[in-house]
Amino acid sequence: MRRDTFLKTLAALAAAGALPLPARAAANVKMMIPANPGGGWDITGRALGKALQEAKVADNVSYDNKGGAAGALGLAQFVNASKGDPNAMMVMGAVMLGGIITGKPPVSLTQATPIARLTSEYNVFVLPANSPFKTMADVVNQLKKDPGSVKWGGGSRGSTEHIAAAMIARDVGVDPAKINYVAFRGGGEATAAILGGNVTVGGSGYSEFAEFIAAGKMRPIGVTSGTRLKGIDVPTLKEQGINVEIGNWRGVYGAPGINDAQRKQLTDMVLAALKTKSWQESLEKNNWTPAVLAGPAFGKFVDDEFASLRATMVKSGMV
Template structure:
């Protein structure tokens, strides 16, 4: 294209209030996943990134896994390396909130920029297929008899499955401080420990255990939802007589120091992604419940979660 033709083309697009086609470039996003591969955050983050690219809202998505301390290690790296970057995202959720309450992280989530909540999910408790404990009542009976003999496996200390185990102990008259909880850095490690019989009971979102339950390698014995999950034949803790109702959720934060315009653009990108068929397919495949919440509403929700989980953990003897 000759220079005069190029300039005329620019003038046409400018007059129309649109950008020239060759000027439209989707960003390359960088996503910090503060957990090891194969867990809930990893699965969620990569599914969202895939949907972003298929929706042509991102040219590429680069992932970095940094597990440990309920996401606090990845959070610290994100805070220190991504400041002011409008194309950086951090996966997070209820597990990180719980971990920050119990831990002593030098950085706080409030240093970053709230973007959106994505999904909600409840914890399911499972036992290895060969376990002599067939039901949650069997687990509770063993817990009452010898609390230390029941090894609970799941995410980092302060995760929703850890809180749920402490809630159950308190509900059945066992000192929550005697709960023998084994924390893992990622869902893959927890699954291996359960399948290997190295823990008595495992806890996590249903999606992390679904294929193993379907294959008969794990037996689901309770879910922390208020009502049974659609299409999943697992009794709730509550219907079994244990007042343990606790939800898990996952969301995204942006880098520290974003302007209002940068935050709005990143939020818009994420919300648009959640409407794409690729993301809807991921929800169905993993049994996630869509729970999109953005802007000030999401910021207020996270503040409430810190207050609510802190109260639950205190009552459960974890603080």
């Protein structure tokens, strides 16, 4: 093959995203984080961006935080502004599915391209350090007396902590429709409300509250896992007689309209990032459970999870 023909072919393959990772220049990744700074999606997106750079599959990663409506505002911006962009990514997860079910936004997750599930994390419920309540039993007793007097604080409507609160109410004999749930646009806002005593009990992924629990500023009273989390001495809800277990997984999507080769390239980049030292450190630091699932299997998982989550929310009186 003549040299000029070879170079033209190489350029065409690069443009189509069909070259193997070592043969391509590292990408300039644009990471959409559909939440305000400080929350689980923000922590996940920035940890993934750092790992992409450590894996040398990204030269640069820029971040765009767009919070609101359980990620639907960020999803809309991503769908409308990133069409065909092979270097665009969006962090998402179970919370977004719940928000779509309750909020019915004009955009659909099916418009974007599923890439991979990354992690799973369970929620923890906490009390402000100066709360008159000491245990989940105290909260449940008050909930039974006056459901509206217990203010549950957490992420957007349809988040896993919102669903868990409704499931707790239902399991202890309280109408889930009567719970007083205060939704926040991001983990930072929810944390401030809990620390300020503006809500009775707060819920989120353990990683978001870990430093405040360690500092004694929050008192953990229950986790939504089936068994106690590794290295964390907090009883599960099931241990306390409340039959509730719910996990919070997170993943990443690519832009609408990318071709199969570009999708594979993006998937390979993410999988390479998940093998780095920095990503392993993030898993340990945030108590995330690896839950890697890529390709068509991830797309099917999201479809199945959407149906399962909707059924749970209907059963809990949220839909």
